[in-house]
Amino acid sequence: MKNSIIIGIAGGSGSGKSTVTDELKNLIEEDKVTIIEQDSYYKDQSSLPYEQRVKTNYDHPFAFDNELLIKHLKMLKNNEPIEKPIYDFEKHNRKEETKLIIPKEVIILEGILILTEEEIRNLLDIKVFVDTDSDVRIIRRILRDIKERGRSLESVILQYMSTVRPAHLQFVEPSKKYADVIIPEGGYNKVAIDLINTKVQAFLKEKENNN
């Protein structure tokens, strides 16, 4: 029997991925669940000045160090701890320090582009897509990025029009076809979150019975 299961939660920026992840995490025993954000695996850009880093297209698959993400997921599956990178959205760069992540039975991987890459998809036991209309997503993003990510209204809108929206249409939206479960409006869809949790609890029970 597997050491762990990995649940992938994809969806556009502002769709409610982190909210779904937190709601699901709260239903699982604390010592059995860990969260990996694809955002933590944005490429290290220390060699570039801030003025260049601001211009990076953070919504294109090239922006992510998926090689490291895949390596870490495989290590966690193998019961090995990892040093997860920490990302600083205000500085647009990886921090120097990392966070020790101990392998747990349930791993929730969340991120905009986790379903676009076949190698990541193949590591996922449950694939979820949080499906929220673009007008709702941009409003949520404006509020969040100004409050939590040190942005101005103008910068959020410019970034949305130049890179976020085109990459969403090109990469994120088409990846929905790979999902096992599509959650409309994300966030607080209790029925959908309970359904996923039922599958998680069945795995944990089976694992306990096998020990």
Ligand SMILES: Nc1ncnc2c1ncn2[C@@H]1O[C@H](COP(=O)(O)OP(=O)(O)O)[C@@H](O)[C@H]1O
């Ligand atoms: N169903 C919802 N109703 C209202 N606000 C929500 C809902 N889901 C998420 N939000 C808010 O929208 C913002 C973006 O949600 P978040 O879960 O961080 O999205 P994502 O991780 O997909 O970017 C957050 O401030 C969050 O509190």
Ligand SMILES: O=c1ccn([C@@H]2O[C@H](COP(=O)(O)O)[C@@H](O)[C@H]2O)c(=O)[nH]1
């Ligand atoms: O330096 C950065 C890195 C990423 N972004 C934006 O973040 C979102 C992904 O995060 P969500 O929590 O899913 O919204 C992505 O759309 C990038 O545009 C950034 O602005 N700066």
